[in-house]
Amino acid sequence: MSLQPNAGSQGEYAGLLSIRRYHASRGDHGRDVCLIPSSAHGTNPASAAMAGMKVVVVACTENGDVDLADLAAKAKANADRLSALMITYPSTHGVFEEGIVEIARIVHAHGGQVYLDGANLNALVGLARPGDIGADVCHMNLHKTFAIPHGGGGPGVGPIGVKAHLKPFLPGHDAAGTGHAVAAAPHGSASILAITWMYIRMMGANGLKQATMSAILSANYIAKRLGEHFPVLYRGKSGRVAHECILDCRGYKESAGLGVEDFAKRLMDYGFHAPTMSWPVAGTLMVEPTESEPKAELDRFCDAMLAMAAEAARIEKGEWPRSDNPLVNAPHSAADTLADDWAHSYSRREAAFPPGVDAAAKYWPPVARIDNVHGDRNLVCACPPLGDYAEAAQ
Numbered sequence: 001m002s003l004q005p006n007a008g009s010q011g012e013y014a015g016l017l018s019i020r021r022y023h024a025s026r027g028d029h030g031r032d033v034c035l036i037p038s039s040a041h042g043t044n045p046a047s048a049a050m051a052g053m054k055v056v057v058v059a060c061t062e063n064g065d066v067d068l069a070d071l072a073a074k075a076k077a078n079a080d081r082l083s084a085l086m087i088t089y090p091s092t093h094g095v096f097e098e099g100i101v102e103i104a105r106i107v108h109a110h111g112g113q114v115y116l117d118g119a120n121l122n123a124l125v126g127l128a129r130p131g132d133i134g135a136d137v138c139h140m141n142l143h144k145t146f147a148i149p150h151g152g153g154g155p156g157v158g159p160i161g162v163k164a165h166l167k168p169f170l171p172g173h174d175a176a177g178t179g180h181a182v183a184a185a186p187h188g189s190a191s192i193l194a195i196t197w198m199y200i201r202m203m204g205a206n207g208l209k210q211a212t213m214s215a216i217l218s219a220n221y222i223a224k225r226l227g228e229h230f231p232v233l234y235r236g237k238s239g240r241v242a243h244e245c246i247l248d249c250r251g252y253k254e255s256a257g258l259g260v261e262d263f264a265k266r267l268m269d270y271g272f273h274a275p276t277m278s279w280p281v282a283g284t285l286m287v288e289p290t291e292s293e294p295k296a297e298l299d300r301f302c303d304a305m306l307a308m309a310a311e312a313a314r315i316e317k318g319e320w321p322r323s324d325n326p327l328v329n330a331p332h333s334a335a336d337t338l339a340d341d342w343a344h345s346y347s348r349r350e351a352a353f354p355p356g357v358d359a360a361a362k363y364w365p366p367v368a369r370i371d372n373v374h375g376d377r378n379l380v381c382a383c384p385p386l387g388d389y390a391e392a393a394q
C-alpha cells in the first residue's frame with residue numbers, strides 16, 4: 001500500500017508509474033500503451049497521458065460492457081507495447097461486469113498489467129477482493145468508500161494497493177531516500193487518515209459488509225421503484241444493478257419537451273440536490289444512494305421523481321404548455337413565487353409546494369434558473385480592492 005496519493009486520480013497516476021517502472025525493471029522499456037474502455041471516467045486517460053502512456057480506447061457493447069472481442073483484438077495488436085489496462089469495477093455504468101476475470105486474463109496474456117479504478121469500491125468491500133478479480137493495482141477513494149468528508153471537492157485521499165511484484169515500485173520519497181514521490185508529503189494527507197481508520201475499526205468486518213450490501217440494495221430499490229417512468233439504462237444479466245443506477249430522462253424530450261436539466265432543477269423545489277447529471281451518459285441522472293440513506297429518505301426521493309413524472313404527464317396531455325410549466329421554470333425562488341405578478345399556467349402552490357413537500361420544512365432555492373452554459377463560457381473574475389471588504393465589514 002502507498003498512502004501518498006491525495007485523490008483517486010493521483011492514485012491512478014501513482015499506480016501507472018509503478019507499472020511503468022515494473023516493466024522497465026524487466027528491460028521492457030517500450031511498453032507504453034494503456035487500454036481504456038470508452039465508459040471510463042475522464043481521469044483515466046488524463047492519468048495515462050501524464051504517466052507518458054499512449055491511450056488506446058476499447059469499445060463497449062450496447063449493454064455498456066467492455067467489448068471482449070475489441071479488447072482481445074487491441075491487446076493482440078499492441079502486444080509488444082501493452083503496458084496496462086485501466087478498468088472500473090463495478091463499471092461506471094453501475095453494473096458488475098461479468099467478463100471482468102476474462103478481461104484481466106486477456107491483458108495478462110499479452111504482457112500487460114491490470115489497473116483497477118476503485119472509485120466504486122463501496123460495492124465490493126467485504127464481498128470481493130480486487131486482487132482475486134485479476135487486478136495488479138487498485139486505488140481506493142477514501143472520500144467515497146471510507147468516510148472522508150468530501151464537501152467542496154476535498155480533501156481527497158487515494159491510496160493504492162498493489163500485488164507483491166509491484167511493491168518495489170510504489171511511490172517513495174526523498175525524505176526516505178527513495179524518490180519517485182507523487183506528493184509533497186511522504187504519507188499524503190496523513191492527519192485525516194485517522195478518520196478512515198476509526199471508521200473501519202468501528203464498523204468492523206461485518207459492519208463494512210453490511211454497508212456494501214445496503215448500498216447495493218438501496219440502488220436496486222430505486223431502480224425498481226422508478227424504472228417504469230425513468231428507464232434504467234444498464235442492468236446486469238439478472239436485471240439488477242450494482243450500487244448505482246442510471247435513469248434515462250431522454251424519452252421526455254419528445255413527449256413533453258423536457259430535458260434532464262428540467263428534472264434536475266425541479267428537484268430543488270422538492271428539496272433535493274440533483275444526483276449526477278449527464279455523466280456517464282448525456283441526458284440521464286446517475287443515482288448513487290450509498291448505504292447512508294434510510295428507507296424513508298429513499299422513498300422521499302422516489303416519490304419526488306414519480307411526482308415529476310406525473311407533472312410531465314400533464315404536459316404530455318396538453319394541460320400545461322411546453323413553454324410554461326413547473327419543470328421548465330424550475331427552480332422557483334421565494335422572490336418569484338411571492339411576486340405581485342404571477343402569469344403562469346400553474347398555481348403558486350403547485351410551483352412551491354409540489355406533492356410530498358412539507359410546508360414547514362420547505363427548502364427555498366435562493367436563485368431561479370441560471371444559464372449554465374453561458375456561465376461556463378463567460379468567466380467573470382472579480383478582484384475588488386481590499387477597501388471594499390473593510391467598508392462591508394463596517
Ligand SMILES: Cc1ncc(COP(=O)(O)O)c(C=O)c1O
Pocket residue numbers: 007008009010041043044088092117119120141156158
Ligand atoms: C470512476 C472514477 N474514477 C476516478 C475518479 C477520480 O477520483 P478523484 O475525484 O478522487 O480524483 C472518479 C471520481 O469521481 C470516478 O468516478
